[in-house]
Amino acid sequence: MKASIRKLVLERDPYCFHCGESNDLVVHHRRNRGHGGSKLLDKPEWLMAVCARYNGEMESVSSVAESARRSGHKLRSWEASSLPVFDVVTLLWYVLKTDGTKEVYEDGEGYY
Ligand SMILES: [Zn+2]
Numbered sequence: 001m002k003a004s005i006r007k008l009v010l011e012r013d014p015y016c017f018h019c020g021e022s023n024d025l026v027v028h029h030r031r032n033r034g035h036g037g038s039k040l041l042d043k044p045e046w047l048m049a050v051c052a053r054y055n056g057e058m059e060s061v062s063s064v065a066e067s068a069r070r071s072g073h074k075l076r077s078w079e080a081s082s083l084p085v086f087d088v089v090t091l092l093w094y095v096l097k098t099d100g101t102k103e104v105y106e107d108g109e110g111y112y
Helices: 003-012 052-060 062-070
Strands: 025-029 047-051 085-087 092-096 102-104
Touching (some): 025 052, 047 052, 052 062
8 A cells, every 4th residue: 555545544544443543544445355465445535544453353353353343443245435433433324535535424313
């Protein structure tokens, strides 16, 4: 992943959307890259900052993975990047944009 993309994501997401932690952040791919690791997913709308602990638990703890899917943090292979992500700090849903910004998802309340 390009350093510039990484920087953009970490500026957009100054804390982990799952727990609010602002230290030890890593850039997480919302959709698994699968074999070959497509660079098409190295774009801001497919990426989010999360703490290292959450990043690991999404892969190893099934209840965490399930909750990450409900929060838009983890996407299935057929899901679009326009699905909003839940931010536990602001309690709002955001749509991540390809230009590296995020927009409040207005209908977030009843999304799921
Ligand atoms: Zn976290």
